[in-house]
Amino acid sequence: MPPSKALHLNPVLRLGNSVRTTLTCMFLFAVPLQAAVLDPASEPDSVLAAVAESLDAAGIDVAYNLNLREIANGKPERPVLGGLADLPPPSLPLTPELNAWEAAYGRDEIGLIVVLPEGASGITTSNPNYEEFYESWLSAEVAERYVVSYEASDDTVAMAVVEAFRASHVVMQIPPLTRSVLTASVSTDPVELAGRLYVLAGRRLVIDSGTARDYESEIAEFAYLGQSVRRDSNSVINPESRALRRIASAEPEVFRKESLGDEFEASTIPEIIVPGGIAFGETAVFDSTLVSLIYDGNRFWLETTQGRSRLPEESSKDWKADFDFAVRSAQNRSDAIVDIDERSRVRISSALEDTDVGVEMIRIDNEPFNYVRQLDVRKSVIVDSSVRFMGVDDSTEFETEYEVRFLQADKLRIARTQAAVVYRYASATREVRHWDAWGPDAYRLEGRTDFEKMGNSTAGAGRHAAWIALVRGVVDHSLDFSRGRYEFMKIDKAGRNTPSRL
Numbered sequence: 001m002p003p004s005k006a007l008h009l010n011p012v013l014r015l016g017n018s019v020r021t022t023l024t025c026m027f028l029f030a031v032p033l034q035a036a037v038l039d040p041a042s043e044p045d046s047v048l049a050a051v052a053e054s055l056d057a058a059g060i061d062v063a064y065n066l067n068l069r070e071i072a073n074g075k076p077e078r079p080v081l082g083g084l085a086d087l088p089p090p091s092l093p094l095t096p097e098l099n100a101w102e103a104a105y106g107r108d109e110i111g112l113i114v115v116l117p118e119g120a121s122g123i124t125t126s127n128p129n130y131e132e133f134y135e136s137w138l139s140a141e142v143a144e145r146y147v148v149s150y151e152a153s154d155d156t157v158a159m160a161v162v163e164a165f166r167a168s169h170v171v172m173q174i175p176p177l178t179r180s181v182l183t184a185s186v187s188t189d190p191v192e193l194a195g196r197l198y199v200l201a202g203r204r205l206v207i208d209s210g211t212a213r214d215y216e217s218e219i220a221e222f223a224y225l226g227q228s229v230r231r232d233s234n235s236v237i238n239p240e241s242r243a244l245r246r247i248a249s250a251e252p253e254v255f256r257k258e259s260l261g262d263e264f265e266a267s268t269i270p271e272i273i274v275p276g277g278i279a280f281g282e283t284a285v286f287d288s289t290l291v292s293l294i295y296d297g298n299r300f301w302l303e304t305t306q307g308r309s310r311l312p313e314e315s316s317k318d319w320k321a322d323f324d325f326a327v328r329s330a331q332n333r334s335d336a337i338v339d340i341d342e343r344s345r346v347r348i349s350s351a352l353e354d355t356d357v358g359v360e361m362i363r364i365d366n367e368p369f370n371y372v373r374q375l376d377v378r379k380s381v382i383v384d385s386s387v388r389f390m391g392v393d394d395s396t397e398f399e400t401e402y403e404v405r406f407l408q409a410d411k412l413r414i415a416r417t418q419a420a421v422v423y424r425y426a427s428a429t430r431e432v433r434h435w436d437a438w439g440p441d442a443y444r445l446e447g448r449t450d451f452e453k454m455g456n457s458t459a460g461a462g463r464h465a466a467w468i469a470l471v472r473g474v475v476d477h478s479l480d481f482s483r484g485r486y487e488f489m490k491i492d493k494a495g496r497n498t499p500s501r502l
Contacts, residue, residue, distance in 0.1 A: 036053050036056035036061070036062060037049065037052050037062045037063070038062065038063045038070075038071055039063050039065055039068050039070075042065045042068065043065070044064060045064050045083060047115070047117075047146055047169075047203070048064060048082070048083070048205075049062075051081075051161075051165055051167075051168075055081060055164045058160040058163070059078055059079070059160075060080070060081060060157060060160060060161065061076070061078050061079070061080040061081070062080065062082060063080050063082035063083075063208070064082060064083055065082065065085055065229075066080065066085075066206070066208050066224075066225065067084055067085040067224060067228060067229045068228070068229065069228040072225075072226050072227055072228040072229075073228060075210045075213055076208055076209060076210065079154065079207055079208065080207070080208040080209070081148065081161055081205060081207055081208075082205060082208060083205050083206075084204075084221065084224045084225075084236075085229050085234050085235055086220065086224055086235050086236060087204045087220060087221065087224070089143060089202055090142045090143060090202035090203070091201075091202070091203075091204055092142070092200065092202060092485075093198060093199050093201065093204070093489075094324075094327060094489065095324070095489045095490070095491075097220060098198065098199050098486075098490075100218045100219050101149070102191050102192075102194070102195045102198075104217060104219055105191055106191045107177075108152060108176045108178050109151070109152055109176065109217070110149055110150065110151060110152060110176065110217075110219070111149070111150050111155060111158055111173070111174055111175045111176045112147055112148065112150075112173075112194055113147065113148035113158055113161055113162055113165070113171065113172070113173050113174070114137070114146075114171070114172040114173075114174065114197050115145075115147070115148070115165050115169050115170070115171050116136060116137065116144060116145065116169060116171075117140075117144055117168070117169055117170075118168055118170055123136050133170075134196065136170075137197060138200065138482050138483060141202075142200075142202035142478075142480065143202050143203070144202070145200055145201050146201065146202075146203045146205060147197065147198055147203070147204055148161060148205045148206065148207060149198075149204070149205070149206050149221045149222070150207040150212065151207070151209065151212040151222070152176040153211045154212060155175060155176065157207055157209065158173060158175075161207065174194050174197070180194075192486075195486065196486045199485055199486050199489055200482055200485060204221060205221075206221040206222065212225055213226045248332075250348070250353075251332075251334075251336070251347055251349055251350055252277060252334070252337070252347045252348070252349065253334075253336060253339070254332060254333065254334040254336070255269070255279055255334055255335060255336040256281060256333070257280070257335045257383040257384075258281065260274065260381070260383065260405070260407075261417070262385075262417075263439075266414075266416075267414050267415045267416055268414070270415065271378075271407065271408070271409035271414060271415035271416075272413065274379060274381065274407060274415040277336065277339040277340060277382075278361050278365055278382045278461065279336050279337060279381060279382075279383050280325075280335055280337060280384045280464070280465045280468050280469070281329070281383070281384065282385065282387045282465065282469045282472070283387075283469055283473050284387045284389050284470045284472065285387065285388045285389070285473075286302075286388075286389045286390075286473065286477075287388070287389070288306060289304060289305045290303070290304055290477055291303040291305060291480070292479060292481065292483065293474050293479055293480070293481040294308070294481075294483045294484055295481075295483070295484030295485070295488045297484065297487050298316070299311065299313055299314075300319065302389075302396050304391070306391070309391055309394060309395055309396040310394065310395045310396070311395070311396050311470075312395075312396075312398070312428075314463070314467065316491050317355070317356060317491060317492070317493045317495060318355075318493075319467060319491075320488065320491040320493040321351065321356070321357040321358065321493045321495075322357060322467040322468050322471065323467075323471050323488070324352075325349055325357075325468055326468045326471035326472055327471070328349055328350065329349075329351075329468070330472075330475070334349075335383075336349065337349050337352065338352075338361045338362055338365050339365075340362070340365055340366070343501070344502040345500065346362060346499055346500060346502065348361070348362070348498055353498050354494055354495065354496070354497050355493050355495045355496075356495030356496055357464060357493075357495070358495075358498050359495065359496040359497075359498065361460075361461075361464070362498070362499070362502070364382065364457070364460055364461050365380075365382070366502070367454065367457040367458055368380040368382070368454060368458070370454075370457070371449055371450040371451075371453050371457070372445065372448065372454075373448045373449070374448055375406055375418070375419060375441060375445070376408065376418075376441075377406040377407055377418050377419070377441075378407065379408075380404060380405065380407070381407060382402060382403070382404050382458060383403055383405065384401070384402045384403075384462075384465035384469065385401045385402060385403055385422070386400070386401040387401075387466050389466075389470065397427045397428040398470075399424060399425065399426050400424070400425045400461075400462040400465050400466045401422065401423070401424050401425075401435065402422075402425065402458075402462050403420045403421065403423070404421045404423070404458060405417045405421075406419045406420070406439075406441075417439050418439050418440060419437065419438075419439040419440075419441040419444065419445055420438050420439050420442070421434065421436075421445065421449070421451065422435045422436035422437065422438070423435060423459075423462065424462075425459055425461075425462025425463065425466075427463070427466065430459075431459075432455040432458070432462060433455065434451040434452065
């Protein structure tokens with residue numbers, strides 16, 4: 001589009017000077033002044049602290065943690081701008097959160113304030129178009145990207161918040177949909193444009209008020225308002241809630257694969273709770289210095305100090321399922337993917353339910369005993385042991401080492417690996433090789449095991465273990481994944497239905 005026809009996004013919903021003066025006076029004189037920060041002893045936030053005095057003068061309080069009992073109990077007398085205990089930085093929104101936020105914005109129920117430090121934005125005009133601001137938003141550090149969600153009827157309070165931030169930040173107010181002036185030359189859907197900003201927020205704040213607390217919403221920013229942190233915890237989430245218990249009841253037992261030990265270290269986990277299934281817990285190792293992860297709508301790329309390198313091809317739906325499992329694994333501190341009990345009942349991670357990856361993992365879990373004869377064991381479990389990504393010309397390939405272990409309980413009822421078959425999967429050739437075997441009964445495998453067929457039938461474990469390890473590597477390296485994140489979060493990973501039993 002020619003520059004003269006470029007559509008612009010006003011950084012603030014503009015008001016006449018007289019109206020703005022009236023609003024300021026209302027906040028200055030209608031409400032008695034109180035402490036600028038309600039919880040100065042909480043973990044501080046420098047951005048909030050910088051605007052606390054200005055907001056206090058406008059009749060708005062600041063809280064670093066809105067879930068402290070003294071703040072959460074009872075409705076606030078004045079509006080409060082603050083953070084939430086269960087949304088610590090960085091808390092980039094995931095698919096369910098993005099979808100819920102966009103749906104509420106599309107129903108005209110909420111608005112958004114987008115904040116970037118003036119020095120970090122790279123914006124040189126006071127009235128940037130959407131594309132200019134969005135590019136600066138993408139380029140900014142995750143920790144610098146602040147968003148403030150607010151209930152639609154708090155629009156006047158939001159304008160005062162914008163004025164407070166304006167002194168040292170680049171600010172955009174995105175009013176509720178029917179009042180929005182959000183437009184861009186690349187799209188005509190203001191919901192998507194707002195969502196693209198929201199999904200990249202490293203710090204998610206909210207305006208707490210009586211109307212915000214009365215607003216019934218699944219969005220975490222509003223659902224957590226008015227809730228106090230639980231005793232001996234900095235979270236409002238009840239791990240024993242009915243909803244969480246229902247999810248947990250359908251998932252494998254919480255299980256870290258390291259507790260099984262290895263060739264040199266004994267198992268420390270009771271055999272009775274070992275999921276006879278699949279558990280992936282490795283973090284990827286890279287042979288180059290990473291800059292960012294990029295999704296272009298079809299495939300992933302790694303940006304390194306040497307340039308951009310494409311990753312092996314994979315189904316986007318499978319990538320999304322593996323990504324969600326890695327996130328879920330961090331949340332519930334478990335590596336367990338699938339477990340099929342002696343009654344053929346299937347338990348699978350909620351992140352993989354009704355996905356093609358989940359169905360493939362169930363199939364793989366059933367393969368090992370098809371290729372082993374005369375081995376006195378009760379369970380098999382497949383675990384990853386290493387994942388390495390390495391540059392090859394203009395691409396990046398990976399090699400995964402994984403083990404098919406056969407378990408039996410010892411005299412103390414501790415799970416013991418009687419025999420383990422080690423495989424290596426190479427993405428460059430999509431081939432799997434039998435690499436090694438260990439364990440007291442490993443010698444019994446010789447002449448009684450079809451190693452090649454077992455490897456071919458479980459090769460998918462090597463692929464998916466690598467993608468899960470990649471996500472963990474992105475997190476552990478604080479690797480930027482901004483470009484393409486919105487498109488990736490919108491992928492529908494749904495696939496084949498997960499059977500309840502085999």
